[in-house]
Amino acid sequence: VLGVAALVAVALGTPTPSARADEHCPWVGSTRPRAERVAQLMERMTTADRVRMVSGIGLEAAPFGGVIPVNARLCIPALELADGPAGVANGFADVTQLPAPIAAAATWDPDLVERYGEIIGREARGKGIDVNLGPTVNIVRDPRWGRTFETYGEDPYLSGRMGVAYVEGVQGQGTMAMVKHYAVYNQETNRNVAVGDAVVSERALREVYLPHFDVIVDEAAPASVMCSYATVNGEHACQNPLLLETLKSEWAFPGFVTSDWYAAQSVDAAAAGLDVEMPAGFSLGTPLEQALARGAFPRLRLDDMVRRILTQMFRFGMFDGPDPGQQAAMVTSAVHAGIARDVAAQATVLLKNDDAVLPLDSSTVDSVAVIGAAAGPGALTRGGGSSQVDPPYVVTPLEGIAERAQASAVAVEYAADGPDAVALAAQSDVAVVFAALHETELADLSTIDLAEEVDRLIAAVAAVNPRTIVVLNTGSPVTMPWVDEVAAVIEAWYPGQEYGSAIASVLFGDVDPGGRLPVTFPRSLDDVPASGPEHWPGTDRGVEYAEGVFVGYRWYDARGVDPLFPFGAGLSYTTFAFDDLRVRSEGATATVEVNVSNIGARAGSEVAQLYVGYPDRSDAPPRQLRGFERVELEPGETARVTFRLDEGAFARWDEQAHDWMVDPGDYRIMVGSSSADLPLEARLHLP
Numbered sequence: 001v002l003g004v005a006a007l008v009a010v011a012l013g014t015p016t017p018s019a020r021a022d023e024h025c026p027w028v029g030s031t032r033p034r035a036e037r038v039a040q041l042m043e044r045m046t047t048a049d050r051v052r053m054v055s056g057i058g059l060e061a062a063p064f065g066g067v068i069p070v071n072a073r074l075c076i077p078a079l080e081l082a083d084g085p086a087g088v089a090n091g092f093a094d095v096t097q098l099p100a101p102i103a104a105a106a107t108w109d110p111d112l113v114e115r116y117g118e119i120i121g122r123e124a125r126g127k128g129i130d131v132n133l134g135p136t137v138n139i140v141r142d143p144r145w146g147r148t149f150e151t152y153g154e155d156p157y158l159s160g161r162m163g164v165a166y167v168e169g170v171q172g173q174g175t176m177a178m179v180k181h182y183a184v185y186n187q188e189t190n191r192n193v194a195v196g197d198a199v200v201s202e203r204a205l206r207e208v209y210l211p212h213f214d215v216i217v218d219e220a221a222p223a224s225v226m227c228s229y230a231t232v233n234g235e236h237a238c239q240n241p242l243l244l245e246t247l248k249s250e251w252a253f254p255g256f257v258t259s260d261w262y263a264a265q266s267v268d269a270a271a272a273g274l275d276v277e278m279p280a281g282f283s284l285g286t287p288l289e290q291a292l293a294r295g296a297f298p299r300l301r302l303d304d305m306v307r308r309i310l311t312q313m314f315r316f317g318m319f320d321g322p323d324p325g326q327q328a329a330m331v332t333s334a335v336h337a338g339i340a341r342d343v344a345a346q347a348t349v350l351l352k353n354d355d356a357v358l359p360l361d362s363s364t365v366d367s368v369a370v371i372g373a374a375a376g377p378g379a380l381t382r383g384g385g386s387s388q389v390d391p392p393y394v395v396t397p398l399e400g401i402a403e404r405a406q407a408s409a410v411a412v413e414y415a416a417d418g419p420d421a422v423a424l425a426a427q428s429d430v431a432v433v434f435a436a437l438h439e440t441e442l443a444d445l446s447t448i449d450l451a452e453e454v455d456r457l458i459a460a461v462a463a464v465n466p467r468t469i470v471v472l473n474t475g476s477p478v479t480m481p482w483v484d485e486v487a488a489v490i491e492a493w494y495p496g497q498e499y500g501s502a503i504a505s506v507l508f509g510d511v512d513p514g515g516r517l518p519v520t521f522p523r524s525l526d527d528v529p530a531s532g533p534e535h536w537p538g539t540d541r542g543v544e545y546a547e548g549v550f551v552g553y554r555w556y557d558a559r560g561v562d563p564l565f566p567f568g569a570g571l572s573y574t575t576f577a578f579d580d581l582r583v584r585s586e587g588a589t590a591t592v593e594v595n596v597s598n599i600g601a602r603a604g605s606e607v608a609q610l611y612v613g614y615p616d617r618s619d620a621p622p623r624q625l626r627g628f629e630r631v632e633l634e635p636g637e638t639a640r641v642t643f644r645l646d647e648g649a650f651a652r653w654d655e656q657a658h659d660w661m662v663d664p665g666d667y668r669i670m671v672g673s674s675s676a677d678l679p680l681e682a683r684l685h686l687p
C-alpha cells in the first residue's frame with residue numbers, strides 16, 4: 001500500500017508520503033550511503049528516464065523558472081528552480097523583497113549576507129522551490145552593465161566572500177544554490193550571441209573573472225553552477241572546454257552545470273560538460289536522444305550528468321521526506337523584514353558629510369524638506385529583470401522619515417519637484433533630495449548620469465539650502481555634477497521593501513551608515529577602462545577586454561586616475577584610527593594584525609581593509625584587496641583585527657607556465673579604510 005501511495009503521491013508531483021524505505025523505491029528514505037542510493041536508483045533508469053532528467057519542461061514550469069519533471073515510476077520528485085539572488089522572484093507573493101545584492105555587498109559583512117541568504121533559502125523552501133538561482137557573482141567590468149545591481153561589485157575577493165556567505169545561507173536552509181553566471185558575463189548588449197565574444201587574456205580570466213567561482217565552489221559547495229550567455233575567446237560558455245574543464249577537473253566541482261535560459265547551443269554542450277538545459281530540451285531533449293540512438297553521444301557522459309543531478313537531490317534530502325513547500329505559503333515575516341531593514345541600513349554608504357550635517361539633530365533641526373519623486377510612491381527599491389522580487393509592501397523614504405521625525409518633534413514636508421520643491425527647501429532647515437536611476441537585466445546603461453531634470457533639481461535645491469543632503473537609489477556608480485554644492489551624499493542602492501525605515505534610522509543617527517563601496521564611482525565615463533566601442537559594448541569582432549586585469553580600482557590606481565569616490569570608501573558618524581600594524585611571515589603565507597580604534601564620540605562601524613602590492617616584476621595592479629573585516633566599536637574602543645594571508649594572496653597567473661606563480665621580492669601590505677586611504681604599510685619579503 002505504501003508503495004502505491006508513494007507512486008500516486010510522486011505522480012502528482014507531491015512528496016513521497018514518508019521517510020520510510022519503500023519496497024518499490026528502496027532508495028527513498030533509505031539510510032544507505034548517498035552514492036549507493038544513487039546507484040540503486042540509476043540501475044532502474046532507462047535511457048529515456050535519464051534523458052528526461054537533463055532538461056526542463058519549458059514554459060509549463062510556471063510559476064517556477066524551470067522544472068525537471070517528476071518520474072513517478074522511480075519516485076523521483078520534480079526539481080523546481082526559481083530566481084533569484086535578491087529574494088524569491090518569478091512573481092511569487094508573500095515573500096521578502098531584500099535589498100539588491102550590490103547593497104548586500106556594500107555591507108562588507110559576510111555574517112549579515114549569510115542571514116540574507118538564509119531568508120532566501122527559507123522562503124524558497126517554504127514555497128516548494130528546490131533550487132535558488134543565485135547568487136550572481138559576475139564582476140562589474142564597466143558601470144554601464146544593466147545588472148550591476150545584481151552583483152557584488154568589481155572585486156573578485158569581495159565577490160568571493162559574499163558569494164560563499166550567500167550560498168552557505170541558502171543551502172543551510174535545505175535549498176540548493178546555483179552560483180551564476182559562469183563566466184565572463186559582464187554586459188547585456190549582445191548577450192547569448194557570438195558577436196558578444198569576450199576576447200580576454202588568460203591572466204585576466206584567472207585573476208579577475210574566475211577566482212571567486214573557485215572560492216565559492218571550494219568553500220560553499222553550491223549544488224549547481226549556471227553557465228552564462230557569454231562567448232569566451234570564441235567558444236560559448238556552456239560548451240567552453242577551458243571553462244568547464246577548469247570547473248570540473250581542476251576545481252573538482254561535483255555538482256551539476258545548468259545552462260542559463262536558452263544558453264545551451266547544441267548537444268555538444270553536454271559533451272563538453274553541461275549537465276542540465278533550461279528552460280527546455282531544445283538540445284538535450286530529442287536531439288540528445290537521437291545522438292544517443294546513433295551512438296554519437298557517450299552514454300557514460302549521460303550517466304555522469306544524471307548522477308550529478310541525483311547526487312545533489314539526495315544531498316538535499318529530496319528522497320528523505322515530504323517537501324514542506326506550498327506555492328501559496330506566507331513565507332515572509334516580521335523577522336525577515338527586520339533583517340531586510342538591517343541590511344539596507346548597513347549597506348548605506350555615507351560618501352560626504354560636510355559640517356556633520358548628518359545625523360539630523362533635533363536640537364538644530366526643526367524642519368526637514370523631503371524632495372523628489374524617488375522619496376514617495378515612486379521609490380525605487382529593486383532592479384529589473386529575472387531577479388525582481390514583488391514586495392508585500394514598501395516603506396517609502398517619506399513614510400519612514402515622517403514616522404521617525406515625530407519622535408524628534410521635527411516637522412516634515414514633501415514636494416516631488418519643480419518650484420514648490422525649491423521653495424520648500426528654501427524655508428526648511430534641511431533639504432533631503434532623493435534621486436534614482438533604474439537598472440535592469442536585458443539593457444545596459446548608455447550613460448552613468450542621473451536624468452538631467454534630476455541633476456537640475458538637486459542643484460536648484462542646493463542653491464537655496466546649504467544643508468542639502470542627496471540620497472541616491474542607483475544600482476551602480478553615477479556621476480554627481482552637484483557634489484561640491486551639497487552638504488552630504490548617501491548611496492542607498494536599491495534597498496528593498498524596508499527602505500523608508502532603514503534610511504530614516506540612518507538620517508536620524510539611530511544607525512551608523514555602515515556601507516562601503518563595492519564598486520568605484522568614476523568622475524565620468526571618460527575615466528573608465530573601456531575607452532572605445534571595441535572595448536564596450538563591442539563590435540562585430542567581439543568585445544576586447546583590453547584592460548586585462550586592470551578592472552575597477554585596479555585601473556584607476558594603475559593609471560593614477562582620481563575617482564569621484566574610491567572602491568571601499570564610506571564614512572561613519574564617528575571617526576576611526578588604525579595603528580600597530582604587525583606582519584608575521586610564515587613561508588609564503590603571512591599573518592597581519594592591526595588595531596582599529598573608535599576615536600569619536602559615537603558608536604559606529606568600520607571596515608578594515610587589507611590590500612597587497614606586488615613587486616614591479618609581477619606587472620600587477622598597484623594594490624589588490626586581500627582581506628577585510630567589519631568592526632562595530634563604541635567610543636574609545638579598540639579592536640585587534642587579524643588577517644591570514646595564504647599563498648594565493650601573493651600569486652599571479654603566469655601565461656607561459658599556465659599556472660599560478662609567486663614572484664620573489666618585496667610585497668607591500670597596506671591596511672586602512674578604503675583602497676585610497678591606507679595609512680599603515682609594511683613590507684614583506686618573499687624568497
Ligand code: GLC
Binds near residue numbers: 386
Ligand atoms: C535569465 C538570467 C538568469 C536567470 C534565468 C532564469 O535570463 O540570466 O540569471 O536565473 O534567466 O530566469
